[in-house]
Amino acid sequence: MIIDILSWICLLAGGVLGIIGGIGIHRFPDFYSRLHAAGITDTLCAMLILLGLGLQAGWSIAAFKLALIFLFLFFTSPTASHALANAALHSGLTPKLDRDSRGAKS
Amino acid sequence: MKSYSFAALLFLFWIFLSGHFDPLLLGFGVASVALTVFLSKRMNVIDHKSYPLHLSSKLPGFFVYIFREIIKANVDVITRVLGWRGASISPQLIDIPLLQKTDLGAVIYANAITLTPGTVSIELSKETITIHALTKEAADELLTGSMSNEISNRVFKQ
Amino acid sequence: MFIAASLAILITMGLALARALAGPTTYDRIAAVNMFGTKTVLLIAVLAFLSDRNDLLDIALVYALINFIGVVAALKLVTQGDFYSSDRDKREAEKEEPE
Structure with a gap:
């Protein structure tokens, strides 16, 4: 029973975080800051939803597979973000920066 | 030595993913693990850096x-x-x-x-x-x- | 409760799709598609529990990997126009002598 409630809380929180991330990619002004909003949905949102499902699954092969899905997302999402940001910077897309930013290059 | 532990881990991974113990499916598992280990050895990726077991x-x-x-x-x-x-x-x-x-x-x-x-x-x-x-x-x-x-x-x- | 979670994920996917359509740059679109793919993985996982079919988890597992490879391939195609040459090598060769 307690586990059910916990998993519901996790699932709902994950869903809400996903929507917040979705709002973020529309509110932020440029590509680089949108990557941070997409980062919310890649990390904490995925973590919470998979944790909620894992609590429902209990100790089984399904839980192992959920952990594996999480691990793959955990390893691939920063790599994809880094590749995107790197490619964007090298193609000459300049980020909108704050005025008093220091040490900015190019 | 490292390739043996690599093969053992891969086979454990296969068993967890499939959840079946028929001889046929275990045979497929052994074959895929052997192929993967062979290819990884050829690509030289089983070393201290790419396989950081330590x-x-x-x-x-x-x-x-x-x-x-x-x-x-x-x-x-x-x-x-x-x-x-x-x-x-x-x-x-x-x-x-x-x-x-x-x-x-x-x-x-x-x-x-x-x-x-x-x-x-x-x-x-x-x-x-x-x-x-x-x-x-x-x-x-x-x-x-x-x-x-x-x-x-x-x-x-x- | 799984229905509420899948609805929330669907809304997020809709928002990501809107960003992918709105653009403005190609990289925005690829980032939005990447996010869409991550949400698809989660949606498949939730659907596996909703319809009580654990086989779907395997599909989610494979989709997580395909999504990553697809994004990197699309990025490679956009930045250098083909899948096989490495423009990082070219860049480094211009900067310093190759080893």
Whole structure:
């Protein structure tokens, strides 16, 4: 029973975080800051939803597979973000920066 | 020696994924594991760097640390997305010194930076990492180098 | 409760799709598609529990990997126009002598 409630809380929180991330990619002004909003949905949102499902699954092969899905997302999402940001910077897309930013290059 | 432990791990992985114990399916498993190990040996990827088994005992401590950082950074970015308490963004593009000595350390550090929302590592060179940070505070925290120190202490300290 | 979670994920996917359509740069679109793919993985996982079919988890597992490879391939195609040459090598060769 307690586990059910916990998993519901996790699932709902994950869903809400996903929507917040979705709002973020529309509110932020440029590509680089949108990557941070997409980062919310890649990390904490995925973590919470998979944790909620894992609590429902209990100790089984399904839980192992959920952990594996999480691990793959955990390893691939920063790599994809880094590749995107790197490619964007090298193609000459300049980020909108704050005025008093220091040490900015190019 | 390393390829034997690699093969054993892969086979364990196969059993967990399939969940069946018929001779036929186990035979398929043995065949795929053999092929994978053969190809990995040909590609020379079973070495100290690509197959860091010696670090696996350090993983739990590192994961605890990185989860705490992810949750902290997420809360910060969420308040800025929603604009609570007048929170605003001040994007920064900065270079921070790369204090990790090994390639593996540099990759772990850059990945940890990207995993925490609010900071994305853009370019990795020998001495510096170029970072795009959503806020000045996040950039300042990275400039203190505390995350680099934590990774050195938690992952690479004997 | 799984229905509420899948609805929330669907809304997020809609928002990501809107960003992918709105653009403005190609990289925005690829980032939005990447996010869409991550949400698809989660949606498949939730659907596996909703319809009580654990086989779907395997599909989610494979989709997580395909999504990553697809994004990197699309990025490679956009930045250099083909799948096989490495423009990082070219860049480094311009900067310094190759080893």
